Amino acid sequence: MLRLHALCGVSVVAIQAALLASTSGAFAQGSEKELPAVSVDAPKEARKLAQRSANAKPRATRPAAANRSIPVIVVNPVGGETRASLATPSAVARYQLPQQSFSITAKEVDETINLKDAEDAVKYMPSLFVRKRNDGDNQAVLATRSWGLNSSARTLIYYDDLLISALIGNNNSGASPKWNLISPEAIGRIDFLNGPFAAAYPGNSIGGVLLISSKMPDKPFAVAKETVSVMPWSQYGTKDTYVTSQTSAAAGNRDGNLSWLVSANYLDSFQQPLSYVTFGATLANPTGTPPGTTGMFPAQNKQGMIANVVGAGTLAHSQQASGNLRLAWDVSPLVQATYSLGIWNNHQTSDPQTYLKSTATGLPTFAGISSFANSKYIWDQTHVSNAVALKSDTKGVFDFDLSASSYNYLQDIQTNPFTVRAGTSYSLNGKVTRMDGTNWQNADAKGIWRPDGIDGAHEVSFGVHGDRYRLENPVYASTVWYSTGDKGNGTLYSQGIGETRTGALWLQDAWKIVPNLKLTLGGRLETWRALDGFNLNTIQNGVGVITSSAAVNQPALSSTNFSPKASLTYDLNKEWRITGSFGEAYRYPTVTELYQNITVGGVATFANPFLVPEHDYTGELNIERRWNDGRVRLTLFRERTNNAIISQTNLVTNPTTGVQTPTTVISNVDAIRMQGVELSADKDNVLINGLQLFGSVTYVDSRILADASWAGFDPLTNLPTTVVGKRVPYVPDWRAKFGVTYRPNESWAYTVAARYSGKQYSTLDNTDRIPRVYGAFDNFFVVDLKIHYNATKNFSFDFGVDNLFNEQYFLFHPFPGRTFVLAAKYTF
Numbered sequence: 001m002l003r004l005h006a007l008c009g010v011s012v013v014a015i016q017a018a019l020l021a022s023t024s025g026a027f028a029q030g031s032e033k034e035l036p037a038v039s040v041d042a043p044k045e046a047r048k049l050a051q052r053s054a055n056a057k058p059r060a061t062r063p064a065a066a067n068r069s070i071p072v073i074v075v076n077p078v079g080g081e082t083r084a085s086l087a088t089p090s091a092v093a094r095y096q097l098p099q100q101s102f103s104i105t106a107k108e109v110d111e112t113i114n115l116k117d118a119e120d121a122v123k124y125m126p127s128l129f130v131r132k133r134n135d136g137d138n139q140a141v142l143a144t145r146s147w148g149l150n151s152s153a154r155t156l157i158y159y160d161d162l163l164i165s166a167l168i169g170n171n172n173s174g175a176s177p178k179w180n181l182i183s184p185e186a187i188g189r190i191d192f193l194n195g196p197f198a199a200a201y202p203g204n205s206i207g208g209v210l211l212i213s214s215k216m217p218d219k220p221f222a223v224a225k226e227t228v229s230v231m232p233w234s235q236y237g238t239k240d241t242y243v244t245s246q247t248s249a250a251a252g253n254r255d256g257n258l259s260w261l262v263s264a265n266y267l268d269s270f271q272q273p274l275s276y277v278t279f280g281a282t283l284a285n286p287t288g289t290p291p292g293t294t295g296m297f298p299a300q301n302k303q304g305m306i307a308n309v310v311g312a313g314t315l316a317h318s319q320q321a322s323g324n325l326r327l328a329w330d331v332s333p334l335v336q337a338t339y340s341l342g343i344w345n346n347h348q349t350s351d352p353q354t355y356l357k358s359t360a361t362g363l364p365t366f367a368g369i370s371s372f373a374n375s376k377y378i379w380d381q382t383h384v385s386n387a388v389a390l391k392s393d394t395k396g397v398f399d400f401d402l403s404a405s406s407y408n409y410l411q412d413i414q415t416n417p418f419t420v421r422a423g424t425s426y427s428l429n430g431k432v433t434r435m436d437g438t439n440w441q442n443a444d445a446k447g448i449w450r451p452d453g454i455d456g457a458h459e460v461s462f463g464v465h466g467d468r469y470r471l472e473n474p475v476y477a478s479t480v481w482y483s484t485g486d487k488g489n490g491t492l493y494s495q496g497i498g499e500t501r502t503g504a505l506w507l508q509d510a511w512k513i514v515p516n517l518k519l520t521l522g523g524r525l526e527t528w529r530a531l532d533g534f535n536l537n538t539i540q541n542g543v544g545v546i547t548s549s550a551a552v553n554q555p556a557l558s559s560t561n562f563s564p565k566a567s568l569t570y571d572l573n574k575e576w577r578i579t580g581s582f583g584e585a586y587r588y589p590t591v592t593e594l595y596q597n598i599t600v601g602g603v604a605t606f607a608n609p610f611l612v613p614e615h616d617y618t619g620e621l622n623i624e625r626r627w628n629d630g631r632v633r634l635t636l637f638r639e640r641t642n643n644a645i646i647s648q649t650n651l652v653t654n655p656t657t658g659v660q661t662p663t664t665v666i667s668n669v670d671a672i673r674m675q676g677v678e679l680s681a682d683k684d685n686v687l688i689n690g691l692q693l694f695g696s697v698t699y700v701d702s703r704i705l706a707d708a709s710w711a712g713f714d715p716l717t718n719l720p721t722t723v724v725g726k727r728v729p730y731v732p733d734w735r736a737k738f739g740v741t742y743r744p745n746e747s748w749a750y751t752v753a754a755r756y757s758g759k760q761y762s763t764l765d766n767t768d769r770i771p772r773v774y775g776a777f778d779n780f781f782v783v784d785l786k787i788h789y790n791a792t793k794n795f796s797f798d799f800g801v802d803n804l805f806n807e808q809y810f811l812f813h814p815f816p817g818r819t820f821v822l823a824a825k826y827t828f
Contacts, residue, residue, distance in 0.1 A: 082628050082629050082684075083629055083630075083684065084105050084107075084189075085103040085104050085105045085108055085189070086103070086626070086628075086629070086630070086631065087103075088101075089101050089103055089189075089191035089193075089211065090213075091191070091193075091211055092191070092193065094399075094448070095198070095200055095446075095448065095461050095508075096459050096461065096508070096510035096520065097193060097197075097198045097200065098197045098198060098510075098520040098565070098567030098569070098579075098581055099193035099194050099195055099197050099198055099208075099209070099581075100193070100194050100195075100579065100620075100622050100624075100633070100635070101191050101192060101193050101194070102125050102126055102191070102192045102680070103189060103190065103191045103192070104121060104122070104124075104125065104189070104190050105188070105189050106187050106188050106189065106215060109121045109187065109190075110788060110796070110825075111741065111743070111749035111751070111786075111788045112124070112739070112741050112749065112751040112753070112786060112788070113751075113786065114229075114784060114786050114798070114800035114801075114802050114819075114821040115184050115227075115823075116135050116136075116184075116227055116229060116244065116246055116821065117132065117135060117136060117137070117140070117179060117180075117184065117267075118179045118180075118182035118183075118184050118187060118212070119132055119140050119142070119177075119179045120132070120184075121184070121187060121190055122142070122190060122192070122210065123755070124694065124737050124739055124753055124755075125190075125192055126145075126678060126680040126696035126698065126737070127144060127145035127678055127696060127698045127735055128142065128143070128144060128192065129142075129143040129149075129735065129755075129757065130142055130143070131143065131149045131172055131811060133271075133274055133813050133815060133816070134242075134244075134269060134271040134272065134274070134316075134816060135229055135244040135246070135267065135269045135271075136180070136244065136246075136267045136269040136271075136318050136320050138176065138178075138179075138180055138318075138320075138346060138381075139172055139173050139174075139176040140176055140177065140179055141171075141172040141176050141177070142155050142157065142177060142207075142210065143207075143730070144194075144207040144208045145194075145637070145676070145678055145698050145700065145735070146207070146637070146639050146674045146676070146700055146702070146731065147206065147207040147730075147731070148728075148729065148730025148731045148732070148760060149172050149730050149777075149811060150170070150171060150172055150646070150647050150729070150730050151170065151207055151730070152165065152166065152169065152170055152171060152172065152175045152176055152177065153165070153167050153169065153170035153175065153204055153587065153590050154170070154204060154206050154207035154587060155204070155205070155207040155208050155209070155210065156201060156202075156204050156205050156208075156209045156210070157177045157209075157210040157212070158209070158210070158211050158212065159181065159182050159212045159214070160212070160213060160214055160326065160338070160340060160387070161338065161340060161387040161388075161389040161403045161405060162181075162340055162342065162385055162387040162405050162407075163405060163407075163442050164177050164178040164179065164181060164182070164212075164385075165177050165204070166178060166407075166440075167204060167440065167467075167469060167590060168438060168440060168469050168471060168590060168591055168592055169590045169591070169592030169593060169596065170590050170592075170593055170645065170647075171592070171605075171647060171664075174435065174592065175590065175592060178344070178383065178385070178407070180265075180320060180322050180344045180346070181322055181324065181342040181344050181383075181385060182212065182263075182322075182324070183248045183249070183250055183263035183264060183265040183322065183323075183324060184225070184248050184265070185223050185224075185225055185248045185249060185250040185263060185825075186214050186215065186250045186261060186263035186324060187212060187213075187214065187215070188213045188214055188215030188216075189212075189213045189215075190210065190211070190212050190213070191210070191211045191213075192208055192209070192210050192211075193205075193208055193209040193210075193211070194208050194620070194635075195208065195581060195583055195618050195620060195637075196563075196565075196583040196584075196585035196616065196618055197565050197567055197581040197582070197583040197618075198508070198522065198565065198583075199506040199507060199508045199522030199523055199524045199563075199565050200446070200461065200463060200506060200508065200522075202465070202502070202504065202524070202526065202585075203526075203563065203585035203586040203587040203588070203613075203614070203616065204587055205585065206585050206587060206614075206616045206618060206639075206641075214261055214263075214324075214326055215250075215252075215261070216252065216259055216261055216326065216328055217252035217253055217254055217259060217260075217261060218254045218259065219253065219254060220252075220253040221251065221252055221253070221827070221828065222249070222250070222251035222252075222827070222828035223249065223250050223251070223825060223826070223827045223828065224247070224248075224249040224825070224826050224828075225247070225248050225249070225823060225824070225825040225826075226245070226246070226247055226823065226824050226825075227244075227245070227246045227247075227248075227798075227821065227822070227823040228243065228244070228245050228246075228821070228822050228823070229243070229244045229802075229819050229820065229821045229822075230242075230243050230819065230820045231243075231272065231816055231817060231818065231819040231820075232817070232818065233272045233273075233817055235272075235273070235808065235814060236276065236297050236309050236312070236355065237295070237297065237309075237311070237312070237353070237355035238272075238273055238312045238315075238353060240272075242269075242270045242271060242272050243270055244267065244268065244269040244270065245267070245268050245269075246265065246266065246267045246268075246269075247265070247266045247267075248263070248264070248265040248266075249263065249264050249265075250262065250263040250264075251263075251828075257329055257330040257331075258327065258328070258329055258330075259327075259328045260325070260326065260327050260328070261324075261325075261326045262323070262324065262325050262326075263323070263324045264321075264322065264323045264324075265320075265321070265322045265323075266320070266321045267318065267319070267320045267321075268318075268319050269317070269318045269319075269320075270316075270317050271314075271315070271316045271317070271318065272315075272814065272816060272817070273312035273313065273314065273315055273353075273814060274313070274314040274315075274316065274813050274814070275312075275313035275314045275375060275662075275774070275813060276309050276311065276312055276313055276774045276814075277309070277310050277311040277312070277313045277352065277354075277369060277371045277372055277375065278299070278301065278307040278308060278309055278310065278371075278660045278774065279296065279307070279308045279310050279367075279369060279660065280301075280305065280306050280307055280308075280653040280660045281305070281306040281653075282653075287306070288306040288307075288308045289308070290310060290356060290367035290368075290369065291367070292358060292359050292360060292367070293310075293356040293357060293358060293359060293365060293367050294356070294357050294359055295310075295354075295355045295356045295357045296308045296309065296310045296355060296356060297309040297310075297355065299773055299774070300770050300773055301660070301770065301773060301774070301775050302762070302763075302768035302769070302770050302773060302775045302776040302777075303714075303715050303716055303763070303767050303768055303769065303770065304715075304716040304769060304770050305653070305715055305716060307660060307773070307774070307775075309355070309774065310354065310355055310356050310367070310369060311352055311353055311354040311355050311356065311366075311369075311372060312352060312353040312355075313352050313371065313372070313374070313375035314350045314352070314375045315350055315351055315352060315353055315375075316348050316349065316350045317348065317349050317350075318346060318347070318348045319346070319347045319348070320344070320345065320346045320347075321344075321345045322342070322343065322344040322345070323342070323343050324340065324341065324342045324343075325340070325341045325342075326338065326339070326340045326341075327339045327340075331390075334392055334393055334394045335390070335391070335392045335393075336390075336391055336392075336393070337388075337389070337390045338387075338388065338389045338390075338391075339386075339387070339388050340385070340386070340387040340388075341384075341385070341386055342384065342385040342386075343382070343383070343384045343385075344381070344382070344383045344384075345381065345382045346379070346380070346381040346382075347379070347380055347381075348377075348378075348379040348380075348381075349377070349378050349379070350375055350376060350377050350379075351376060352372045352375040352376055354366050354367075354372065354424060358423075363423065364423070364424050365422075365423055365424060366420040366423070366424055368420060369420065370419040370420055370542075371660070372420050373416060373417045373418060373419050373420050373426055373427070373430075374416060376416060376417055376426060377414050377415060377416045378414070378415050378482065379413070379414040379415075380411060380412075380413050380414075381409070381411060381412045381413075382410045382411040382412075383407065383408065383409055383410065383412070384407075384408050384410055385405065385406065385407045385408075386405065386406050387403065387404070387405035387406075388403065388404055388405075389401070389402065389403040389404075390402045390403075395454045396450065396453070396454070397449065397450050397451070397453070398447065398448065398449055398450070399447070399448040400445075400446065400447050400448070401444070401445075401446040401447070401448075401463075402444070402445050402446075403443070403444050404441070404442065404443040404444075405441070405442050405443075406439065406440070406441045406442075407439060407440050407441075408438075408439040409435050409436045409437065409438040409439065410436060411436045412434065412435035412436045412438070413432060413433070413434050413435075413436065413486060414432075414433045414434075415430060415431070415432050415433075415478065415481055415482060415484060416430050416431045416433070416481060417429070417430040417481045417482075418430045418431060418477075418481065418540075418543070418544040419542065419543065419544070426481070427481070427543070427544070428479070428480055428481065429477065429478060429479055429480070429481060429543075429544050430477075430478045430480075430481020430482070430484070430488075430544075431475055431476070431477065431478065431481070431488070431493060432475065432476040432477075432478050432484060432486070432487065432488040433473075433475045434472070434473065434474050434475070434476070434486065435472065435473055436472070437470075437472030438470060438471055438472050438473070439470050440467065440468060440469040440470065441467065441468050442465075442466075442467045443465070443466045443467070444463055444464070444465050445463055445464050446461065446462070446463035447461065447462050447463065448460070448461045449461075449462075456512075457511060457512050457513075458509060458510070458511050458512075459509070459510045460507070460508070460509045460510075461507075461508045461510075462505075462506065462507045462508070463505075463506050464503075464504065464505055464506075465502070465503065465504040465505075465506070466501075466502070466503050466504075467501065467502050468499065468500070468501050469499065469500045469501075469590070469591050470498075470499045470591070471496060471497060471498050471499070471591040471592060471595055471596060472497060473495070473496040473497070473592075473595075473596055474487075474492055474494070474495045474496075475492070475493040475494045475495070476488030476489070476490065476491060476492060476493065477489055477491040477492075477493055477544060477546075491546070492536055492538070493538050493540065493546070494535075494536055494537055494538060494597055495534065495535065495536035496534075496535055496592075496595045496596045496597055496607070497532060497533070497534045497535075497595065498530065498531070498532055498533040498534065498554065498591045498594055498595035499530070499531055499532045499533075499591060500528065500529065500530045500531075500588065500589075500590065500591045500594075501528070501529050501531070502526060502527070502528045502529075502588065503526070503527050504524055504525060504526040504527075505524070505525045506522065506523065506524040506525070507522060507523055508520065508521070508522030508523075508565070509521050509522070516570065516571040516572075517568075517569070517570050517571075518568070518569045519566075519567070519568050520565070520566070520567040520568075520569075521564075521565070521566050522564070522565040522566075523562060523563065523564050523565065524562070524563045524565070525560075525561075525562050525563075526560070526561055526562075526563070526586060526588075527558070527559070527560045528558065528559050528560075528561075528586075528588045528613065529556065529557065529558045530556060530557040530558070530589065530591070530594055531556045531557075533553070533554030533555070533556070533594060533595045533609055534551070534552070534553055534554060534595070535551070535552050535554060535595060535597060535607070535609070536549065536550070536551045536552075537549065537550050537552075537597055538550075554594070554595060554609040555609065555610075557589075557594075557609075557611075557612075559586070559588065559612070559613050561586045561613070561615075563583070563584045563585050563586060564582075564583075564584050565581075565582070565583045565584070566581070566582050566583075567579065567580065567581040567582070568580050568581075574626075575625055575626055575627070576623075576624070576625055576626075577622075577623075577624045577626070578621075578622065578623050578624075579621070579622040579624075580619075580620070580621050580622075581619065581620050581622075582617075582618070582619045583617075583618050583619075584615075584616070584617055584618075585615075585616045585618070586613045586614065586615055586616070587613060587614040587616060587645070588613045588614075589611040589612070589613065589645060592607065593607060593608065593611055593645060593647075593666050594607055594608065594609050594611060595607050595609060604652075604662065604663045604664065605647075605663075605664040605666075606663070606664065606665050606666070607666060608665075608666045608667060608668075611645055611666070611667075611668055612643050612668055613643065614641055614642070614643050614644055614645055615641065615642040615643055616639065616640070616641045616642075617639065617640045617641075618637070618638075618639045619637065619638050619639075620635055620636060620637040620638075621635070621636045621637075622634070622635050627683065629683065629684035629685060630681070630682050630683030630684055631681070631682060631683075632679075632680070632681045632683075633678075633679070633680050633681075634677070634678075634679050635677065635678040635679075635680075636676075636677055637674075637675065637676060637677075637678070638673075638674070638675040639673070639674045639675070640671065640672070640673045640674075640705075641671070641672050641673075641674075642670065642671050643668045643669070643670065643671075644668065644669045644671075644672045644728075645666065645667075645668055645669075646666075646667065646669050646728075646729055646764065647664050647665065647666045647667075648664065648665060648729055648762055648763050648764060649662050649663065649664040649762065649775075649812065662775065667709070668709075669704060669706075669707045669723075669764065670705070670706035670707050670708055670709075671704075671705040671706045671707075672702065672703065672704050672705060672728050673702070673703050673705050674700055674701070674702040674703075674728060674731065675700070675701050676698065676699045676700035676701055677698070677699050678696065678697070678698045678699075679696065679697050679698075680695070680696035680697075681693070681694065681695055681696070682694040682695075690742055690743040690744055690745075691740070691741075691742050691743075692740070692741040692742075692743070693739070693740055694737075694738075694739050694741075695736070695737055695738035695739060696735075696736065696737050697734070697735075697736045698734070698735040698736070699733065699734055700731055700732070700733060700734075700735075701733070702727050702728035702731040702733075703725060703726070703727065703728065704723045704724060704725065704726050704727075704728060704764065705724065706724060707723045707724065707764065710722070710723045710764065710765070712764070712765050714765070714767050715767070716767070721765035721767060722765065723764045723765050723766075726761070726764065726765055726766040727760075727761050727766055729760070729761050729762050729763060729764060730760055730761075730762060730777070731760060732757045732758040732759060732760040732779070733758040733759065733760075734756065734757070734758035735756065735757050735758070736754075736755075736756040737753065737754065737755050737756070738753065738754050739751060739752065739753030739754070740752050740753075746790065747789060747790045747791075748787070748788070748789055748790075749786075749787075749788040750786075750787055750788075751784075751785065751786040751787075751788075752783070752784070752785055753783070753784050753786075754781065754782065754783045754784070755780075755781070755782045755784075756779075756780070756781045756782075757779055757780055758779050759771075759777075759778070759779045760777045760779075761777065762775075762776075762777045762812070772808070772809070772810065773810065774810060774812075774814065775810065775812055776810045776812075777810065777811050777812065778809040778810050778811065779809070780807055780809040780815070781807060782802070782803045782804075782805075782807050783803070783804040783805055784800065784801065784802045784803070784804065785800055785801045785804055786798065786799070786800035786821075787799045787800065793827075794826055794827050794828070795824070795825070795826055796824070796825045796827075797822075797823065797824050797825075798821065798822065798823040798824075798825075799821070799822055800820075800821040801818065801819065801820055801821070802816065802818070802819040802821065803816060803817055803818050803819060804818065805818070806818040
């Protein structure tokens with residue numbers, strides 16, 4: 001618990017929470033005219049000091065300065081939380097959003113989480129999971145209680161006014177959120193909002209909305225942090241120790257009407273194998289042994305077919321640098337303008353490792369397996385973001401919020417050799433895969449009308465939204481793969497171009513029927529278009545010569561839809577709250593789902609230009625009991641999605657060579673249903689002062705209800721399969737988290753936390769039956785430790801271990817083993 005300090009009997013965080021509670025009514029819907037008197041028990045040291053002061057002789061008192069105001073602080077034990085993360089998020093309070101929320105502050109992150117990247121901050125929040133494969137991972141998708149690791153477009157993630165969700169696609173690779181734009185030391189608070197219940201957010205909110213706020217300063221500050229992580233690794237034929245170093249810093253100040261925050265981050269990361277090269281069986285080679293070699297590891301793939309491991313594929317070294325500048329200008333006492341600039345650069349190389357040796361020479365060999373060439377690459381990326389906003393905060397009859405943001409791939413070029421040659425050499429010719437030119441823009445204008453004032457019966461919010469997403473994805477042939485122009489030799493192997501646009505109008509009314517009963521009704525009208533779709537696909541022979549090609553101008557698509565929302569909240573008293581919510585939502589196909597045919601990192605993806613929008617219905621019932629230092633929440637939820645857009649990745653074996661290529665296909669599934677229960681709890685001072693317990697358990701029963709177009713076969717038995725009644729891919733049945741933090745004083749914090757995920761499938765017919773192999777999606781149980789020490793007012797140190805028991809599991813990729821983390825931070 002954030003304990004009450006001896007000074008004045010309250011901590012800084014408690015003061016802030018009390019002030020927030022007294023102005024915004026964090027839990028009760030109606031503001032209190034009078035707050036009950038409260039007694040605050042100070043620690044023993046404070047009581048002794050007070051006693052000595054009482055016994056001392058009185059001193060002459062100085063008159064207070066005329067312009068000095070002394071705040072009167074009232075700590076309300078119910079609704080006036082002593083922990084800032086329990087207070088209502090500012091966005092929820094401002095727009096009367098009906099979603100239930102979970103929050104964590106920078107102080108709590110510092111004390112309890114081995115923080116190496118911004119996405120680490122959410123790892124213990126209920127039901128959430130980030131697919132982070134390594135430190136500095138730029139493909140870390142956020143999974144929520146009912147949507148899994150292939151659902152990057154089913155959650156919205158904002159960093160202040162910037163949307164960092166890459167709605168250019170819906171996958172766990174190029175469309176992953178742009179976490180790298182955020183320096184960990186610039187984070188002030190993180191809030192997660194469940195469900196598509198707010199008209200202010202598009203259908204991409206069906207998984208939830210994550211709001212990351214920067215800590216804008218009101219006085220000079222600076223902080224610098226150095227973090228080192230060390231991971232010993234041993235799996236198949238790869239044994240090594242991988243080290244990551246990260247330097248992050250932030251500084252800011254307020255000077256009159258101008259406040260500013262600048263942050264930077266540099267990461268140098270060596271990564272464990274992210275993929276393995278496998279070799280399958282053929283009629284001529286039923287054992288799947290590469291001819292003339294030794295050294296392979298016999299294995300199966302997730303569906304039970306032979307997939308012998310012959311080497312480590314992606315063995316990457318990343319050097320990333322990012323910087324952010326945020327300016328805030330008080331145009332007037334009630335209106336503020338902000339501008340944010342972010343830039344991120346990544347230089348990444350990968351050198352695969354073969355386990356094979358030639359029986360003739362005893363030397364390492366690729367054995368002619370071309371998949372090794374897919375994992376040999378040089379990748380250079382430079383992305384830039386801009387965001388502007390103008391907001392009023394009158395708390396009167398009318399407030400407004402104008403914002404616009406853009407994200408641009410200034411450079412995004414990956415070069416690969418086309419294939420392998422004798423021994424462990426590569427072909428001179430290769431491929432140049434480009435994404436630069438890809439970009440998107442978002443704009444919103446919002447208003448709030450309070451006809452009866454800030455505490456009136458009605459609060460009406462409304463807005464207009466527009467966005468545009470543009471894909472540019474050519475793949476060129478190159479004569480010399482490692483030394484080539486941006487367009488190779490000018491010959492196109494493939495091309496994917498397209499654009500989507502969305503416009504929306506929305507309206508919401510939060511109506512306090514009586515002080516403890518609130519009805520929120522809303523609706524969102526959206527129109528969506530997909531246009532300018534074009535694909536060029538070619539077939540090449542084994543050395544890269546094009547043997548055939550096909551160019552297709554894809555059909556334009558459009559859809560117009562209305563999504564109603566409703567939520568009813570009843571406060572039994574200040575401790576108990578019941579909320580029922582319903583939301584209808586449409587999630588539109590992304591431009592990469594429609595038009596991107598590409599092979600990156602050895603994974604081939606085939607788009608579908610005939611996808612239709614997902615249509616989602618979500619309902620939930622929440623029962624919550626709250627204390628001033630904790631809460632328990634039970635949530636029952638049910639969700640049905642028609643035309644769900646689902647991708648699945650399988651190993652496809654070349655029948656001639658035995659080479660296996662991971663291949664992703666995308667399709668609409670007629671209907672799926674997910675229902676379940678989530679129980680979460682968080683409480684300070686359990687049994688003893690300073691002991692905090694937190695945890696959550698989530699169960700999801702997910703089922704495919706209908707899919708008339710399914711015509712699949714079990715690759716092991718070659719018999720037809722069905723998908724009706726099978727579990728929805730990438731959604732585990734159970735997720736659980738539990739943690740204990742003990743703070744004996746203000747200097748130390750000790751945390752032990754565990755995370756569990758049940759079995760999940762990645763195929764629609766649930767034929768991925770083999771666990772603990774490359775490509776599988778395993779259950780896992782991971783335990784983390786952290787010790788945080790405030791050595792002085794300015795210095796703090798961290799020691800931690802992630803994955804204490806070295807659990808080895810796959811979520812398609814092999815995930816990190818036991819990792820030791822050391823960090824030191826200095827605050828100026």
